[in-house]
Amino acid sequence: xxxxxxxxxxxxxxIGNIKDATLGASQKAVKDAADLSKxxxxxxxxxxxxxxxxxxxxxxxxxxRDSLTRLTKRREELREKLAAAVAVRExxxxxxxxxxxxxxxxxxxxxxxx
Amino acid sequence: xIGDFRKSIANVLSRTRAASDSLxxxxxxxxxxxxxxxxxxxxxxxxxxxRDVAVARATEFINNQKxxxxxxxxxISRFLDGPTAYRPPEMLDRHDMLFRYLAPAxxxxxxAEIDRQYxxxxxxxxxxxxxxxxxxxxxxxxxELCEESIIRASxxxxxxxxxxxxxxxxAVLAHADSLP
Numbered sequence: 001x002x003x004x005x006x007x008x009x010x011x012x013x014x015i016g017n018i019k020d021a022t023l024g025a026s027q028k029a030v031k032d033a034a035d036l037s038k039x040x041x042x043x044x045x046x047x048x049x050x051x052x053x054x055x056x057x058x059x060x061x062x063x064x065r066d067s068l069t070r071l072t073k074r075r076e077e078l079r080e081k082l083a084a085a086v087a088v089r090e091x092x093x094x095x096x097x098x099x100x101x102x103x104x105x106x107x108x109x110x111x112x113x114x
Numbered sequence: 115x116i117g118d119f120r121k122s123i124a125n126v127l128s129r130t131r132a133a134s135d136s137l138x139x140x141x142x143x144x145x146x147x148x149x150x151x152x153x154x155x156x157x158x159x160x161x162x163x164x165r166d167v168a169v170a171r172a173t174e175f176i177n178n179q180k181x182x183x184x185x186x187x188x189x190i191s192r193f194l195d196g197p198t199a200y201r202p203p204e205m206l207d208r209h210d211m212l213f214r215y216l217a218p219a220x221x222x223x224x225x226a227e228i229d230r231q232y233x234x235x236x237x238x239x240x241x242x243x244x245x246x247x248x249x250x251x252x253x254x255x256x257x258e259l260c261e262e263s264i265i266r267a268s269x270x271x272x273x274x275x276x277x278x279x280x281x282x283x284x285a286v287l288a289h290a291d292s293l294p
Contacts, residue, residue, distance in 0.1 A: 004292070005284055005288055005289075007284070007289060007292075008288075011286060011287040011288070011289075015287075097279070099276070099277070101279040101280075102277055102281055105279075105280075105283055106283040106287055108283075
């Protein structure tokens with residue numbers, strides 16, 4: 001390619017904006033995963049509480065069994081969501097790291113040009 | 115009527131997806147080419163020099179060691195002292211003695227070993243290395259500029275293709291007029 005390369009400051013700004021956007025996405029993914037993790041923990045506490053209380057009659061035993069089934073099912077659903085959220089968190093962290101590294105390299109290059 | 119509209123939307127969606135896939139495929143091809151060129155660049159950088167360069171390096175190394183050994187090991191005149199003054203040196207560094215007195219033999223042995231290595235090793239002159247590296251660098255920059263061009267086209271179309279952390283800043287910061 002014989003064309004002479006010309007650089008433009010708006011490109012550096014653009015790369016900076018992408019870095020900021022990936023940081024925002026990464027922070028959101030961290031929060032989402034933390035929220036889901038807390039929900040799973042809360043449900044586990046609820047399940048443990050229900051399990052440790054002895055039912056006083058058959059009505060309570062049925063109610064307890066229903067609650068346990070419902071909460072366990074809900075916990076499984078949340079665990080699946082959590083696994084997906086953790087994957088998103090890792091991917092968004094990687095994207096931010098890449099964007100950040102690229103921005104730093106571009107900034108350094110730009111400083112050497114001006 | 116609604117059926118036609120749905121069909122039309124499905125067609126647009128299909129074409130949009132195809133365009134998006136095509137952009138991604140283009141970037142993947144270029145990234146693969148960039149990775150190949152980078153690997154080739156590393157190979158050329160690591161390629162052995164010409165045989166004479168290797169021999170010169172070995173000779174210089176031995177001669178430097180010989181010079182050092184001459185300043186460290188005891189002067190030979192100590193062995194010429196009269197019987198009353200003569201005291202054997204307490205300790206002689208074996209390496210110093212080796213380099214001081216056997217340097218030519220070491221160079222000869224190392225040269226023979228280098229020659230054996232070059233029977234299966236292709237050496238490259240520094241001019242040739244530089245020429246090949248410049249050629250690869252030109253190809254690399256071209257590929258990086260094409261990649262950046264596709265990424266910008268995808269950004270303008272609303273598709274996000276993330277840039278590599280090790281993308282060339284010359285391509286990433288290039289003015290649109292500089293891109294292919």
